[in-house]
Amino acid sequence: MKKEPLFLLIVILAFPHAGVRNSVTHGTIIVIGKSPRRVILAADSRVGRTQTGVGIESVDDSYCKIAALGGHTVFGSSGVIGNSTTADWTALSLATAIATPSTRMNREEGLKFILSWSNSIIKKLAVFSPEQLSAVALQNDGQITTGVLAGMNDDGTTWAQAVTVRYSASVGLTVPTSYDLIAKEHMEYFALGKGEIVREFVDKTSERAKVENAQWAKLKIKRGTRLFDEFEAKRLVDLTIGLEPDKASVGGPIDEVVLDARGSRWLSLKPNCQSGSAKRPDR
Secondary structure (H helix, E strand, O other): OOEEEOOOEEOOOOOOHHHHHOOEEEEOOEEEEEEOOEEEEEEOOOEEEEOOOOOOOEEEOOOOOEEEEOOOEEEEEEEEEEEOOOOOOEHHHHHHHHOOOOOOOOHHHHHHHHHHHHHHHHHHHOOOOHHHHHHHHHHOOOEEEEEEEEEEOOOOOEEEEEEEEEEEOOOEEEEOOEEEEOOOOOOEEEEEOOOHHHHHHHHOOOHHHHHHHHHHOOOOOOOOOHHHHHHHHHHHHHHHHHHOOOOOOOOOOOEEEEEEOOEEEEEEOOHHHOOOOOEOOOO
16 A cells, blocks of 8 residues: 655644543444545444543444545545534534535545545544543554545546544644555555454455455456455455454444446445435446
8 A cells, every 4th residue: 555645734732621521432444445447435334432542331333434425525434433422523524514515526625625624523533631532542553533535536537535633642633644545557455444354355464364365266256347346345344343353343234335437326325324425326
């Protein structure tokens, strides 16, 4: 995976003393499949809720982590993606509020969007206490929340911009860089959140991954086709749900959306998430 740095933004915030009363909503995983002319997002539905930032106290298997926005774009986010106490925002609701319903976004406009979204979510994350954010950061290599926006240029090529909000006790909440997800020729896969199993099976770094890939070769759908790409993205989420040791962090139904020159289409979607603008697939 190649990450191309685009900008530097540092935000230092003062945290309210009462932040410990807010309950963190934390979720993984999102798989992004990207080729020069197609983008696929697939996500599980589980979020964990915690007062401390660690030690999940309850889970919800109906959460919406990906959305089809206006302008031929799709969005997804993992990490701290809501406040369970107030329930007045989610990562998706902040993205939806920024989206322009009908104007196609190019890569440069997508960069402005993802920057605006990161600034919005930093303001929301400021209600959590330093102790909560430190606990989340410690468990996730300093990362608090990651968002990705993907879209289509006028020439039919795809772009995808990602940004990660980080936290350290000395600096506070920061957005060090945004980056492009780059796929030069064929479909390549990226993961937000619990990505270790995704990389294991994409790179075939274990015996079980080699066995799984051998089973894929026996399918009636050919590798490299649209149908195979859609199958693989969803399967990588399914494998994470089945094999991730931390069972509280992943689970529930899998939502999946594809974006190409025809627009965005849902391949699978929970009924409670059906406010997105994507069409159902014509298969």
